[in-house]
Amino acid sequence: KAGVTQTPRYLIKTRGQQVTLSCSPISGHRSVSWYQQTPGQGLQFLFEYFSETQRNKGNFPGRFSGRQFSNSRSEMNVSTLELGDSALYLCASSLGTGITDTQYFGPGTRLTVL
Amino acid sequence: GEDVEQSLFLSVREGDSSVINCTYTDSSSTYLYWYKQEPGAGLQLLTYIFSNMDMKQDQRLTVLLNKKDKHLSLRIADTQTGDSAIYFCAESIDNQGGKLIFGQGTELSVKP
Numbered sequence: 001k002a003g004v005t006q007t008p009r010y011l012i013k014t015r016g017q018q019v020t021l022s023c024s025p026i027s028g029h030r031s032v033s034w035y036q037q038t039p040g041q042g043l044q045f046l047f048e049y050f051s052e053t054q055r056n057k058g059n060f061p062g063r064f065s066g067r068q069f070s071n072s073r074s075e076m077n078v079s080t081l082e083l084g085d086s087a088l089y090l091c092a093s094s095l096g097t098g099i100t101d102t103q104y105f106g107p108g109t110r111l112t113v114l
Numbered sequence: 115g116e117d118v119e120q121s122l123f124l125s126v127r128e129g130d131s132s133v134i135n136c137t138y139t140d141s142s143s144t145y146l147y148w149y150k151q152e153p154g155a156g157l158q159l160l161t162y163i164f165s166n167m168d169m170k171q172d173q174r175l176t177v178l179l180n181k182k183d184k185h186l187s188l189r190i191a192d193t194q195t196g197d198s199a200i201y202f203c204a205e206s207i208d209n210q211g212g213k214l215i216f217g218q219g220t221e222l223s224v225k226p
Contacts, residue, residue: 004156033212043202043216056213090156094212103212105149105157 002027004093004106012112018079021109023091025072031055031096032074033103034066037088046089049074050096078111086113118205120217127225132190134220136203139184146179147204147214148188157202160188190222198224 005024013019025032033056034046045058049068066076072093078085088108094101117139126132138146144165149157163170163177163186170177176189186203200221204214 006156031212033214035214035216042218043204043214045213045215048212050212058213092157092212092214096212101212102147102159102162103214104159107156 004091004104006089006091006106006109008109009107010110010112012114013081014114015081015083017081018077019081019111021076021089021091021111023074023076023093023106025074025091025093026104029093029095029104030072031094031101032068032072033092033094034074034076035090035092036060037090037108038086043090046076081113083113085111087111118203118215118217120201120203120220122218123221123223125223125225126193128193128195130193132193132197132222132224134188134190134201134203134222136186136188136217137184138186138203138205138215140205140207140215141184142207145206146177146186147206148175148177149202149204149216151200151202151219153199160201193222193224195224195226198222 007022031050033048037043048056052068063079068074090108092103092105094103119137147162148160161172174191178187200219202216202219204216
């Protein structure tokens with residue numbers, strides 16, 4: 001079974017721009033969660049989508065948004081980029097049936113904001 | 115509140131056992147996980163334990179859970195240089211679906 005895939009793997013943007021990251025979950029998985037990883041803050045939960053609906057949300061500003069499509073693929077958007085948005089963005093997929101779900105992570109998208 | 119703490123560094127010799135420790139604060143934690151991250155890579159799930167268990171063994175990995183002290187440990191037997199990586203413990207919280215709370219990660223260095 002193919003794992004979680006994320007595109008692009010690397011991205012360079014400038015302040016003020018916007019960016020869209022994509023995540024394709026493992027086949028059959030209906031939940032996709034997004035995390036931001038930085039050296040200073042570590043791994044922080046952004047949001048989770050299940051069946052095209054946001055089910056859970058972390059403490060990030062409204063510039064961070066996401067969506068999920070009917071095939072469970074998810075996109076994350078960051079508008080008006082700031083230098084502090086430079087990070088590794090990881091997505092994870094799971095069956096989404098409850099708290100016992102195991103989350104499997106993709107390789108991440110490395111975003112650099114100049 | 116939700117908080118997970120880990121020591122930042124651990125150095126061991128090849129062939130020795132490694133023990134990575136983690137403490138968590140949320141008593142409603144249901145599952146606790148160990149993930150491994152190698153440079154430039156995502157997170158690889160190593161193992162997990164349900165909060166009503168005390169111990170789980172999976173080949174070279176042993177997870178011990180002390181619910182009273184909210185302490186979790188990961189023991190790697192016969193540590194190899196390929197085990198060098200950052201290890202994260204994470205907890206999942208009741209009623210919060212896919213949200214995982216991660217520790218800061220422990221960087222394991224294995225010397226030949």
